[in-house]
Amino acid sequence: LGYLTEEVGYPFNQIPTKAFVSFKGGVESWGSMCGALVAPIAVINLVAEGDIRAAMVNELMAWYKEFPFPEFQPKGLNLPGFAVNSSLCHVSVTTWMKESGFGPRSAPERSERCGGLTGDVCKFTVQMLNKYYDNAFAGGEFKPAAVVGECMACHGEKVPPYAHGKESCVECHGDPHK
Numbered sequence: 001l002g003y004l005t006e007e008v009g010y011p012f013n014q015i016p017t018k019a020f021v022s023f024k025g026g027v028e029s030w031g032s033m034c035g036a037l038v039a040p041i042a043v044i045n046l047v048a049e050g051d052i053r054a055a056m057v058n059e060l061m062a063w064y065k066e067f068p069f070p071e072f073q074p075k076g077l078n079l080p081g082f083a084v085n086s087s088l089c090h091v092s093v094t095t096w097m098k099e100s101g102f103g104p105r106s107a108p109e110r111s112e113r114c115g116g117l118t119g120d121v122c123k124f125t126v127q128m129l130n131k132y133y134d135n136a137f138a139g140g141e142f143k144p145a146a147v148v149g150e151c152m153a154c155h156g157e158k159v160p161p162y163a164h165g166k167e168s169c170v171e172c173h174g175d176p177h178k
C-alpha cells in the first residue's frame with residue numbers, strides 16, 4: 001500500500017496504512033489470515049466492482065497458496081521458497097519453517113521471508129491491476145484445489161454436516177472418508 005501511495009497516489013493515499021497494522025502475524029499473531037493479503041484486497045475493492053472485483057480477489061487467494069514464497073529477497077539471503085497451500089498465516093509460516101529448517105518465528109530469516117512474501121503479493125496484485133486497467137484481466141489462471149469441489153459437492157448444500165470455504169480441505173481434515 002505504501003508503494004501504491006507513492007507510485008499511484010489517489011485513491012491509495014487516502015487509506016491510512018495505520019488501519020492495517022494489526023494484520024501482522026495473521027491478526028496480532030493469532031495466525032489467522034496472512035496479513036500480507038489484507039491491504040492488497042482492500043486496494044482491489046477500492047478500484048474494481050462486482051464480478052471482476054471478486055474474480056481478482058479469488059485469483060490472488062488461489063495464487064497465494066501455490067506461489068513458492070519468497071521470490072523477492074530484500075536482504076539477499078537467498079532463502080528457499082515453498083508453496084504452502086493455505087492462506088492462513090499459521091500454516092504459511094509454519095510450513096515454511098518446517099520445510100526450510102529456519103525458525104523459530106523470531107528468527108531473522110523468518111521475518112525476511114514474510115517481508116519478501118509481502119513484496120511478492122504486492123507485485124502480483126499490481127500486475128493484476130495493470131491488466132485490469134488495460135481491460136486484459138481474464139482470471140481463472142489460479143483456482144482453489146480440486147478437492148474443494150469434490151468435498152463441497154456434498155458438504156456445500158446437500159449433505160450435513162454443512163461446510164463452506166475454498167481452502168484445501170485435506171490440509172486439515174485429511175480424507176475423513178477413507
Ligand code: HEC
Nearest residue numbers: 147150151153154155159160161169170173174175176177
Ligand atoms: C458423497 C458425499 C460426500 C463427499 C464427496 C464428502 N463427504 Fe464428508 N461426509 C459425508 C456424509 C454423508 C457425512 C456424515 C456421515 C459420515 O460421517 O460419514 C460426512 C462427514 C464428514 C465429516 C465429519 C466427520 C466425520 O468423519 O464423520 C467431515 C469432517 C467431512 N465429511 C469432510 C469431508 C471432506 C474434507 C471431503 C473431501 C475430501 C468430504 N467430506 C467429501 C458426505 C460426503
Ligand code: HEC
Nearest residue numbers: 148151152155161162163164165166167168169171172173
Ligand atoms: C484450516 C483447517 C481447515 C480447513 C482448511 C477446512 N476445515 Fe473443515 N473444519 C475444521 C475444523 C477445526 C472444524 C471443526 C472441528 C471438527 O469438527 O473437525 C471443521 C469442521 C468441518 C465439518 C464438520 C465436521 C463435524 O464433525 O461436524 C465439515 C463437514 C468440514 N469441516 C468440511 C470441510 C470442507 C469441505 C473443507 C474444504 C472446503 C474444509 N472443511 C476445510 C478445519 C478445517
